Amino acid sequence: MTKHILVLHTGGTISMTENSEGDIMPSQHNPLLGADSFVPADVELTTEEIFNLPSPHMTPERMLELVKRIRQAEKEGSDGVVITHGTDTLEETAYFLDLTLDSAMPVVVTGAMRSSNEIGSDGLENLQSAIKTAASDDSRNKGTLVVMNDEIHTARFVTKTHTTNVATFRTPTFGPVGLVTKDGVRFFQELINQEVCAIDHLVDKVFLIKAYAGMDGTLFDALPEDTHGLTIEALGAGNLPPTTLPAIQRLLDRNIPIVLVSRCFNGVAQAVYNYEGGGVQLKKMGIIFCQGLNGQKARIKLQVGLSDGKQGQDLADFVDNAVS
Ligand SMILES: NC(=O)C[C@H](N)C(=O)O
Structure with missing residues (x-):
């Protein structure tokens, strides 16, 4: 049966070209438009350029525009959607x-580390793998997937780990969920469902701050009056320098939800240390521990939860556990 796959291009290196000076620039x-000779015989492709942006220019407002286009595509009868995207913020989009698409339809995001005319360009290969994944029945009900370098990862846990290597996308702690091979798509890990928020607007003042040895309250006190929420990349298992605590308490007193993740590459944040600034104390203060997400993902989750109108325990339950 023919599968109708919509490809939405948003820009990034996959859509860029290298000039004679060696600079990589938007084309x-x-x-990618019109390049479809590699498409599997049972796939009918429709292609649209929704944006042509380097991914550092991507914003949550543009992400929401993309969500709305994908919801419409499903109504129009698409069997799957592929999004091409710059890799710098790919994991956030x-x-x-x-978190916002309430659908069984496969949605697959891909990109490239080398632009279209560089030697060893990985764009078309990644696009082909993403199309195969979006066309597979096995990809239904798996949320949004990221396909790069023959691997299938969950959007929830994948992260960019290398500035230039084509094998940059990795899933720390849990690993990839599948592979794209010559004969098709193979999944070897089950996915755990999560709550989806079908939002149609955004609250915007949600910030991310990284902790470091010797940190004090300066950055926390500098947050604007109308701050909606804050994510902190804390130390180790989930601890903070004691000199940050008074400023953090002032934010909590203003009812600003604070979500904590670890700045470590592997593992989950847990309230295990009971000393000044230790996780046990932070949790008692009312900080929400988010397990398994990195800082940029936890910030997105907090923003989506707040945009859905969640607050208090409801918000904490939504944010705190990404792994069950
Ligand atoms: N490989 C890439 O796509 C990186 C590029 N700077 C982008 O994110 O748009």
């Missing part, structure tokens, strides 16, 4: 889609 004519 005036997207080299992918996770935003994962």
